[in-house]
């Protein structure tokens with residue numbers, strides 16, 4: 001079982017402290033729900049949540065351990081994570097035990113570079129928006145089945161979709177929850193930001209309304225010899241690994257969507273191909289491709 005430690009610094013405002021407590025309560029609920037569900041093992045049920053009292057000692061011991069030193073006090077195991085709300089960081093940060101000396105990964109849609117890219121986009125400029133939104137009216141229901149750091153969920157919301165986002169990895173779900181919460185009250189985003197579904201996958205969806213399009217962007221195995229990814233992406237990739245259940249989720253998505261399923265693939269990878277499922281067309285995204293599968 002992996003441990004998710006959490007810590008909120010004393011100087012954090014009462015409002016943010018309460019939001020952090022709600023986030024931890026939601027994570028705890030998800031862990032319990034997953035523990036009692038049959039498919040719990042590889043998902044949220046494999047986590048336990050533990051509050052941190054001496055943050056400085058934990059960081060020090062974990063950093064020393066990451067350098068190969070022997071430590072006596074509490075330290076994160078390589079696979080453990082720490083969720084922290086420690087100003088001046090903009091939001092909830094995520095550290096991974098094996099990369100504890102890295103800057104925590106935070107989802108901050110208010111960062112200048114992030115919001116410039118998001119707001120520059122729109123239906124025509126962003127290939128993902130062209131692929132997903134083609135023929136859809138404003139306000140169409142779109143599921144982002146693989147929300148990750150939420151960037152494409154935000155691009156689709158900016159392009160006019162009503163987006164429901166899904167994420168199944170607990171630490172990523174937690175930082176995305178916090179990132180979208182802050183984006184939702186940001187003056188930079190005068191549109192409805194994506195709604196985050198409780199931790200899980202599109203198979204957990206119990207709503208009555210069906211999405212017109214489902215967007216699916218699973219983690220693709222790194223090409224050997226590929227350039228070193230940016231440090232924050234490194235934490236992201238280490239927490240998730242590769243998503244290997246593509247067929248299962250493509251089939252589930254094709255059953256749930258009413259128009260089409262759009263799958264993102266690196267430009268060098270062939271389209272997903274399974275018996276009875278045919279690619280209709282692709283939209284070029286430069287270094288990636290958006291493969292579109294029509295619903296029968």
Ligand SMILES: C[S@@+](CC[C@H](N)C(=O)[O-])C[C@H]1O[C@@H](n2cnc3c(N)ncnc32)[C@H](O)[C@@H]1O
Nearest residue numbers: 146147148149150151152167168169201218219
């Ligand atoms: C390549 S990343 C997506 C990046 C995202 N498009 C963005 O803009 O940041 C894939 C993410 O989807 C999650 N994921 C993969 N398969 C999933 C599934 N079947 N259901 C829910 N989440 C899934 C992974 O945990 C990972 O966070």
